Amino acid sequence: MIEARNITKSTKEGVPILKGISFKVEKGEFVGILGPSGAGKTLTMRCLNGLTQPTTGEVVFTDHRNHAINLTRSQGKELRRARQQIGVIFQGFNLVKRLSAIDNVLIGQLGNINWLRSLFYGFTDREALLALETLEKVKVAHLAHRTVGSLSGGEMQRVAIARAMYQQPAIMLADEPIANLDPSNARKIMQLLKPLAEEMPIIGVFHQPEIITEFCTRIIAIKDGRVVRDGGNGLTRAEMLDIYGAEWSEMEAHRPRETPPTENPLHQAPSAPGRGLRPLPA
């Protein structure tokens, strides 16, 4: 579906940030990316939908019709057509604050409809109804006509997810879709994304290892611009130490012990403030 082939990215001054990232994501996968802050996760995601051009390497995206598009080489119309099929949930949502929630969702289809129509007329009643149904799926249909600027962080997050869903992409990129959410809302969002991953692969960046191990089918860790781990679900202590460094174990040592995790999320005790790392098997 989407493949990153040894992408690197340096700043204008020549400081390398991404130092060769490769992976391939197929249908049915729910990939969780983790890594310390500043590791280059957001930058990798940006390369995946062509918002940033990698310095070397390439990104190849295969669309619905099995048509391979090289995102690093394409421009203009072709790039736009590829982007239409890649849904993105941004770190920080980046919605249009002065438009209503439903209008923000409708924006998801801009790449698909006739652009002249979208300039002078806008959207049809049918499209609006579909958008409303999408909002209903993420449980915010009642906020459809509120301006996004007046919504809470969690509500904006849902609108951003609805926008990506309404776009009906072939693949979804989600950069920290549950950051800034309280633990129970974070779970609810993950439970929304999980079934979606069966229709389209999802690549998500998460900072909570326990969430990743619970929901994702595959875990990629990025550290210092490199993939340091790429494999199935389940993280060991040693791996966590490797990814987050010595500070992680220190942090863990000072964490208050909490109730052991249970399968039923409703029984989950509210986790301690902070990143909410749960002790992992050695």
Add this chain to the structure above:
Amino acid sequence: MDYARYQRKKTIRKIWVVAGLGFAAYWAAVSCKVDFSALRRGLPKGIEFLGFMFPPDLAALAELVNPALETVLLAFLATVFGAILSFFFALAAASNVSPPWLRNASRFLLATERSLPEIILLLLLISALGLGPFPGVIAMSIGCIGMLGRLFGDAIEEINPATLESIQSVGANRWQVIRYGVVPQVLPSLIINTIFRFEVNIRLSVLLGAVGAGGIGYELFYAFRLLEYQRATSAILVILALVFLSEKLSGLLRKKVAPEIKLR
């Protein structure tokens, strides 16, 4: 002592500034032909003249309604044309929408426009197109573009580029990004500044009218010329009413459209 030296330095600087201002003011007064005796002699003349101006010629008021409306129309048309055009100039002048060369070119053009007083523009246009409302509207529209173009451009530059990027990310083209990312974000500020500019244009259109664009300004100017001072008073009253009404109207509209936005 350091502090004493600092104080002394400050005092010396103050003396320099005052002396410089005084010197400049003296020569400016010479160049301006400042003549207070003329003012003293003129004042009684002015007061006597004020006597000629009263009472206002009420019969003329009815005749002045049409020119007044014409002035309003000139201001209105200039505001509409100017605002629409300045939106496109602003797009070109915003760094998050257009490439650097276009931005710099547009900013330079806008700055040049702002440095050119509307009345000079009008003189230029009158030489080409003759007297009448038409050059007045063009001159004011161009003046509008100079000011609104920059204000709008600044407003557009304040939009978070991440928002525009997120619209790009669904595969929208440049115009769609503008329609759905830029327009809704800046519309309230555009409307408010446009309304404010309408107020400015009303005053301006009175002034330009006197040079030859017609309307109430022209009536006033010619009433003075023809020594019909009572008629001039009526014209002044009409102008005051116009200015007052346009201020009230624009204040009202502004509150209605976007109470939370401040004028820039």
Add this chain to the structure above:
Amino acid sequence: MNLVIEKPYLPSQRYKRAVTYLLVFLLVVVGLCGYFGFDPRLFITDFHYLAELMGEMTPPNFEVLWRKEKVFSSILQTISMAFLGTLIGGTLAMGLAFLAAGNTSPHPAVRAVVRTGLSIERGIPNLVIILVFLIAVGLGPFAGMLSLVVGTVGVFGKLFADAIEGTDGDPAEAVYAVGATKWQVIQFGIIPQVLPSFIANLFYAFDINLRAAIGLGVFGGAGIGYEIHMAMKLTRYQDGLALIFFTIVLISLFEKVSDYLRRQAIGQDVLK
């Protein structure tokens, strides 16, 4: 659950509304244009006149700037008008502002009178003021300068008064607390707070007055505005273009200079 969008929010309804507003607006514009015999098509049909004028104006005859002594002195006149208008008008505005501000005015009645006077003054169009001064002191830069004084007092008197009313009461109270008189309170408690913004605004006033001085010159028979007026009237178009170029340069230059001086005088930006 069946989802419905209420009628006013339906896209089709929204567009119907927008189109209606737009049509009404267009109708008003077209109607007004028709009523006053104003034909926007003229802009296209008459455009060649503009192009012709441009042709006649180029190349600009820059010689006029130094060949004719009168041009040079008229430039000085324009700058002088703006400078004196700002200096005198600004000084008067500051004085009146203390009378018009609630916390420094000697009496509420004085405040009310001065405020009303200022707002009436602001309402009088420039054109009226210059015409009255032309009658009082005759054609020339002096009349222009006087009307700039009046304009500056009107606009900046109110601005300054609002600034004084907006000052922080604590420093003033601290000065009162040590047993100072009202004058001393103004001198030590209020002036230090408002002076930087006053100075910044006076620079701003100069920029405005310079433009206005050019415009007033056309009526007052003085300054560079009048020279341009005459050049265009006498169809010396190449001279006219040179003068217009020069005006643009002059205004941009003074904007930069006043910006620089303002930074020097007060350190940072406190405009309005």
